Amino acid sequence: MNNGGKQDTLRARWMRRGLDTHFSLPLFALLLLVAIWVVSFHEIDAEREHAREAAADTLREMLGTYEAQVARSLDGIDQTLRVLKYAVERKGALGALPELGREGLLPPGVVFVVSIVDRNGITVASNPRALSISVADQSYFKFHQERDSGSTYVSHALRDVANTEWHLHFTRRLDDDDGNFAGIVIVETDPAYFTSSYERSRLGEHGMLGLVGADGVVRALRIGDQLTFGQHVTTQDDLVKLPEGVRNYSGMRPLHGVPLNVLVGLDENEPMAGFERMRREKLWESAIASTVLVFVTALLWLWSWQGARSRAHVRRAQETYAAASAASLDAFLVMREVRDAAGDIVDFVIVDANQRAEEMTGHSKQELCGMTLCGFMPQARSNGMFGHLMHAMRHGGVHEQEWENTLPQIRARWLHQQVVPVENGVVAIIRDISERKLAEARMLHLAHHDTLTGLPNRILIADRLELTIAQAQRSGGAVLVAFIDLDGFKLVNDGLGHNAGDELLKVVAARMEGCLRAGDTVGRFGGDEFVLLLNGSGRAGDAAPVLERVREAVLRPVSLNGQDVQVSCSIGVAVYPGDGGDAETLLMHADAAMYRAKDLGKNNCQFYTSEMNAHIEEKLTMLEGLRCALDEGQFRLLYQPKVDLRDGSVFGVEALVRWDHPQHGVIGPDRFIPLAEESGMIIALGDWVLRTACLQNQAWQRAGLAPLRVSVNVSPRQFEESGLVQRVAQALQDSGMAPEWLELEVTEGVIMRDLQQAVAKMAEVRAMGVSLSIDDFGTGYSSLSALKSFPISTLKIDKSFVRDLGRSSGDEAIASSIIGLAHRLKLRVIAEGVETEQQRSFLRDNGCDEMQGYLFSRPVSPEQLLTLLPPPVTAAPVLRRLRVVT
Numbered sequence: 058m059n060n061g062g063k064q065d066t067l068r069a070r071w072m073r074r075g076l077d078t079h080f081s082l083p084l085f086a087l088l089l090l091v092a093i094w095v096v097s098f099h100e101i102d103a104e105r106e107h108a109r110e111a112a113a114d115t116l117r118e119m120l121g122t123y124e125a126q127v128a129r130s131l132d133g134i135d136q137t138l139r140v141l142k143y144a145v146e147r148k149g150a151l152g153a154l155p156e157l158g159r160e161g162l163l164p165p166g167v168v169f170v171v172s173i174v175d176r177n178g179i180t181v182a183s184n185p186r187a188l189s190i191s192v193a194d195q196s197y198f199k200f201h202q203e204r205d206s207g208s209t210y211v212s213h214a215l216r217d218v219a220n221t222e223w224h225l226h227f228t229r230r231l232d233d234d235d236g237n238f239a240g241i242v243i244v245e246t247d248p249a250y251f252t253s254s255y256e257r258s259r260l261g262e263h264g265m266l267g268l269v270g271a272d273g274v275v276r277a278l279r280i281g282d283q284l285t286f287g288q289h290v291t292t293q294d295d296l297v298k299l300p301e302g303v304r305n306y307s308g309m310r311p312l313h314g315v316p317l318n319v320l321v322g323l324d325e326n327e328p329m330a331g332f333e334r335m336r337r338e339k340l341w342e343s344a345i346a347s348t349v350l351v352f353v354t355a356l357l358w359l360w361s362w363q364g365a366r367s368r369a370h371v372r373r374a375q376e377t378y379a380a381a382s383a384a385s386l387d388a389f390l391v392m393r394e395v396r397d398a399a400g401d402i403v404d405f406v407i408v409d410a411n412q413r414a415e416e417m418t419g420h421s422k423q424e425l426c427g428m429t430l431c432g433f434m435p436q437a438r439s440n441g442m443f444g445h446l447m448h449a450m451r452h453g454g455v456h457e458q459e460w461e462n463t464l465p466q467i468r469a470r471w472l473h474q475q476v477v478p479v480e481n482g483v484v485a486i487i488r489d490i491s492e493r494k495l496a497e498a499r500m501l502h503l504a505h506h507d508t509l510t511g512l513p514n515r516i517l518i519a520d521r522l523e524l525t526i527a528q529a530q531r532s533g534g535a536v537l538v539a540f541i542d543l544d545g546f547k548l549v550n551d552g553l554g555h556n557a558g559d560e561l562l563k564v565v566a567a568r569m570e571g572c573l574r575a576g577d578t579v580g581r582f583g584g585d586e587f588v589l590l591l592n593g594s595g596r597a598g599d600a601a602p603v604l605e606r607v608r609e610a611v612l613r614p615v616s617l618n619g620q621d622v623q624v625s626c627s628i629g630v631a632v633y634p635g636d637g638g639d640a641e642t643l644l645m646h647a648d649a650a651m652y653r654a655k656d657l658g659k660n661n662c663q664f665y666t667s668e669m670n671a672h673i674e675e676k677l678t679m680l681e682g683l684r685c686a687l688d689e690g691q692f693r694l695l696y697q698p699k700v701d702l703r704d705g706s707v708f709g710v711e712a713l714v715r716w717d718h719p720q721h722g723v724i725g726p727d728r729f730i731p732l733a734e735e736s737g738m739i740i741a742l743g744d745w746v747l748r749t750a751c752l753q754n755q756a757w758q759r760a761g762l763a764p765l766r767v768s769v770n771v772s773p774r775q776f777e778e779s780g781l782v783q784r785v786a787q788a789l790q791d792s793g794m795a796p797e798w799l800e801l802e803v804t805e806g807v808i809m810r811d812l813q814q815a816v817a818k819m820a821e822v823r824a825m826g827v828s829l830s831i832d833d834f835g836t837g838y839s840s841l842s843a844l845k846s847f848p849i850s851t852l853k854i855d856k857s858f859v860r861d862l863g864r865s866s867g868d869e870a871i872a873s874s875i876i877g878l879a880h881r882l883k884l885r886v887i888a889e890g891v892e893t894e895q896q897r898s899f900l901r902d903n904g905c906d907e908m909q910g911y912l913f914s915r916p917v918s919p920e921q922l923l924t925l926l927p928p929p930v931t932a933a934p935v936l937r938r939l940r941v942v943t
């Protein structure tokens with residue numbers, strides 16, 4: 058993001074914060090608080106002003122009143138002084154007072170003391186009568202003595218021996234007839250006289266009332282109950298300043314014609330008391346209002362802050378959700394419920410969708426938002442989608458569902474839906490699981506089908522068989538199970554390689570499938586085994602045509618690697634319910650029937666009979682017996698002589714194993730060697746044969762017989778076992794026999810399984826000095842080109858080609874070709890199974906080198922063999938008993 062973008066975001070965030078209540082509320086409250094206090098102080102100031110004005114008005118009014126009172130009193134005093142002056146000047150100092158007294162013109166003596174002073178300052182008369190004293194040095198006397206002011210003089214508060222109380226002297230000058238100073242008349246009165254009009258109700262506890270001389274000296278001043286005088290008063294800004302520093306509202310006004318001022322003062326607290334009360338109330342109100350405001354604001358802030366916090370949580374969650382859902386592989390659809398007038402939910406409206414939802418629906422988010430579910434997908438009501446959302450709404454929790462989508466509105470085949478109820482709606486999270494479903498289907502197919510042929514495998518066959526049995530059980534029908542094993546497949550597989558074997562299986566599988574009716578099943582059971590499940594009445598006749606078609610189809614030649622190969626099949630059939638009530642039994646019995654078909658020459662079909670179980674039982678018994686036969690020494694070796702066709706001499710023997718079964722008598726290798734191979738016991742058995750044959754041959758040689766080469770059969774599993782070379786070496790070492798007298802016979806199929814490894818192993822054996830021959834040559838599909846690389850010395854023509862020599866030109870041709878081929882490869886040729894003279898003649902005439910067969914001798918015991926060999930020069934009687942016991 059660039060700088061401009063960042064700033065915009067920052068500004069937007071701060072604007073958003075500013076609009077947030079928990080930010081604006083305290084600011085607003087603060088403003089309100091300031092307003093409350095500003096208004097309060099303003100009102101207080103106004104009230105104070107108002108109170109002051111009221112005080113000033115009161116003061117003015119009181120001043121006026123007091124002034125009038127004092128003026129009246131002073132008028133009265135001045136009148137008295139004038140009358141007195143007149144009387145003295147007319148009647149003389151001694152006659153004036155009595156005359157005035159008679160005329161009732163003297164003021165009451167209780168309040169006023171009237172005195173006459175002569176020019177020498179001696180009081181000559183007084184009313185009430187008082188001591189005659191000299192006032193010559195008093196200021197009021199001197200004032201009049203020195204000037205004729207014609208006015209009344211008001212002294213400071215004084216006291217003297219004539220009047221020991223403090224009192225004010227109001228004086229006037231007396232003149233004689235010549236106008237010279239003749240003394241003074243005095244009216245004395247208590248200073249309190251002028252402050253007696255003090256009203257507590259109006260002036261308060263500390264109000265002031267008094268008289269102040271023009272000289273600034275207080276003549277009388279009452280503050281509350283206290284009377285004072287004599288102190289100096291100054292004025293400043295209309296405020297009277299007293300030395301005591303009493304704070305008050307005061308006013309002073311000069312009296313007309315007298316050097317006096319009236320002074321009125323109001324106790325500051327008195328006129329302002331109302332204001333103070335109001336101020337306190339106002340402050341309290343403001344404080345309470347502020348407290349309430351702060352408290353309410355705090356509450357609201359807390360509430361709003363929590364709200365903002367949870368909104369921030371929600372917003373962050375929404376942002377996270379939006380970010381997550383935008384990047385999600387799942388489609389998100391947020392839907393709100395739509396209710397009808399009755400309050401029932403009738404639909405859902407899409408209010409949000411992410412990018413994946415846009416892709417999945419092919420509609421932009423703008424188009425999706427506002428659409429209703431049923432408007433967008435009318436099928437939602439009938440296909441259960443609406444019901445699913447309703448179910449989630451009613452029951453809460455997360456509801457999941459998978460379904461195969463058929464709606465054209467959604468671009469996916471398989472969908473997984475998660476519905477989460479939210480407030481007033483649901484969130485649907487939809488995932489396209491088509492690929493997973495496809496993979497699952499593929500896995501399921503793989504788990505139940507054979508990868509090579511694509512046919513159902515063993516697991517699926519068993520499942521289907523059980524299912525078919527259950528259906529047949531209910532319907533009273535029958536199920537035919539046919540077990541099919543290919544005859545000769547092993548030869549193709551070993552001879553032409555696995556790829557050819559695989560190709561053959563595929564062709565055969567396809568052919569079998571082509572033979573079936575609808576409802577029938579063919580599956581590959583494993584290896585070259587197939588199973589058919591046929592529905593039908595259970596009568597052999599019903600299934601016979603199908604089975605016959607299958608048999609014939611398999612029989613048709615298959616072209617592999619440019620070579621036509623023919624295999625057949627042996628079929629065993631078991632029928633439900635007669636031959637078994639469950640899948641396992643039916644398969645086992647069909648298998649037994651198949652073995653019967655094999656026994657009967659292969660390429661045929663057999664239905665199961667109870668006697669067939671004997672075959673299985675025999676197999677099981679034999680397996681059981683094989684496990685202990687070796688330990689209990691139940692095996693023995695016979696030796697069949699190999700004869701040189703040119704001179705008829707015995708040059709070697711083939712060791713052939715026999716099993717002397719304690720119960721079943723002598724058992725031939727054809728019956729137990731395959732079982733030993735299957736069970737792995739062939740390794741131990743083969744080792745025993747090898748060691749016994751070597752020991753026997755060495756025993757013969759030690760006994761003086763002409764040396765023979767002993768041939769030992771090596772089965773496929775034995776040959777492939779990693780320890781073969783080691784075992785051979787051990788057998789030679791243990792017996793002491795020279796390696797040149799041992800030959801291993803290996804079938805061509807064994808070599809062709811893994812040509813490279815087989816050749817390497819043969820080379821190892823050959824390097825030890827041991828000979829190798831290929832057994833049963835001609836029956837497999839060995840590559841003739843590979844033959845020349847085999848380190849072998851002999852080819853053995855299989856007895857099946859020898860049997861018809863002299864009768865079958867084909868077999869004769871094969872036999873002579875093998876002989877010719879072997880000779881060209883510098884190999885010797887031996888023919889086995891030579892029973893007739895005719896066969897021997899043919900072979901000898903066609904250059905075959907050696908033979909073995911009943912014509913010369915059957916496989917015989919070591920003792921019997923001695924009778925067939927030329928006797929040794931010495932110790933012949935001993936030799937006849939020579940037999941190796943292992």
Ligand SMILES: Nc1nc2c(ncn2[C@@H]2O[C@@H]3COP(=O)(O)O[C@H]4[C@@H](O)[C@H](n5cnc6c(=O)[nH]c(N)nc65)O[C@@H]4COP(=O)(O)O[C@H]3[C@H]2O)c(=O)[nH]1
Pocket residue numbers: 697712713714725726727730743746769770771772832833856889890891892909910911912915916
């Ligand atoms: N019809 C007829 N048969 C003749 C004639 N001459 C010999 N035979 C039989 O032909 C078989 C020759 O052995 P093979 O082909 O290696 O076939 C052997 C060999 O593949 C296997 N076998 C025998 N002994 C051993 C053994 O010790 N180890 C292994 N791995 N396989 C063995 O068992 C097979 C069968 O052995 P046998 O029953 O002993 O059967 C022997 C022998 O008795 C004849 O003129 N006419």
